[in-house]
Amino acid sequence: MNQYLLSVYEVEGQVNGAPATAEEMQAFMGRVIALEEEMDRAGAFAFGGALHGPDAATVVRGGTGRGTVTTDGPFVEAKEHIAGFYIVNAEDLDEALRWAEKVVEATDHDIEVRPFRATGRVQAGGGH
């Protein structure tokens, strides 16, 4: 079993996926809850969450033995940012893409799918 990160991308200034009315919000929540239940039943849901916007981001720069500097703002200044994500368990890319299609449908947002190279705590000896 592999794990994939499904990043939900938001484009600044685009209103799609941002429910404007209470009814829209309710419908949006209904779609997302139903999808997450489906993921859960399939054993695919590992973790997921929605993020605050880039205005809430803080960057810590530095390096090993070089100290750190903390600044306001996202790491990359861009119009596109990650609004939330899922980590799903999937047999292969086909299965992960099927979940991604469902997330697009439920959230009305574009998704980037990336495979995990490794997950969990790093073990001595290089294994995971």
Place this chain on the structure above:
Amino acid sequence: MDDVERAFREAHGQAVATLTRLFGDLTLAEDAVQDAFVIAMDRWPRDGLPDNPAGWIVTTARNRATDVVRRERRGRRLAEQVAGDHLRAGPAAGPEIPAPLPDDQLRLIFTCCRPALRVEHQVALTLRLVAGLSLVEVAAAFLIGEETMAKRLVRAKYKIKAASIPYRVPDGADLPRRLQAVLTVLYLIYNAGADDVARRDLRAEAIRLARVLVRLMPEEPEAAGLLALVLLSDARMPARRDAARVVLLTDQDRSLWDRSLIAEGQELVLACLRRRRLGPFQLQAAIQALHCAAPSYEQTDWAAIVRFYDRLHTVMPTPVVALNRAIAVAETDGPEAGLQLLDDLAQDLAGYHLLHASRGSMLERLGRRDEAAAAYGRAAALARTDADTAFLARRQTELTTDQPL
């Protein structure tokens, strides 16, 4: 290409496909088949071709891959993977030829032509792994350096492995759009060879791969449609250029058309029409079949061609299809009608030389010589091959001088 090379290329896709199933690793499979080729290059010219070159390649490559798995430091881990469930069985140690499964090659084709890979990577993988072209040949087909192509192939194979792209033929709802991607890759390969005389080998490769696909998926009408389309296009190729000069359909010497390719293509088109599941490739093939059936340009059944373009435009509403439809309408309803349709496309296709070339031709027929010359000039400036540029510039010159040449 000599016998050894040809036999090897024919066997390549099958061998890589079978090895990938046995070992679950595309790169290992490719390297092992390459090693088998090197051995074949040494032995075959001396001992003669084996009775079953494909089987020989698969067996030799299988033995090489087994050695590699045993010897390499990461061999233990790989060996564990080989024993893993999704890879089915590990390689048998016996001397018998591993039996290729009918689906092996299809799996490989669908793995190479995945929309999750960028299109140029899909094309490169298909030419290298399925068609069996060497790295040098694939690089030449793309007009890029060997090193760049090597990196591109490594990147593509890395993604297949890292993202766990499965090695299987898609089923059910996924199949139609995934097949569409496969057919698009084969058609891109064909057209790369059609646009450029120096790369004409690609046409033969595309036709060969289309034949393989039709044999593997006899129930898919669009696969037959693609094969028919490339056969009928190829049949007219000898008349399309005259010493690297473009010869328009109107002026082509139809006796140069390859009758056996036309017969084969038309047979496929008829079978498609009977099946009544017409998709974009079948409709394009049907249009080509009508052109090929016409004894002359004037005797072409333009009304039927317009009807097929109408149907094509409903399933594939692109500006280029609309342009081709307009060209056919200019034959049934006159150049004025065609010109009106082109005006609607002027914005979408402003940078496409064939829009301006078609305008030039229609304006010329209406006697609007100055406007026609300007349109040909614009087309010449936008053309993508030297032969096209030269042809269109000559049309412009002919119209701007008083006496037609």
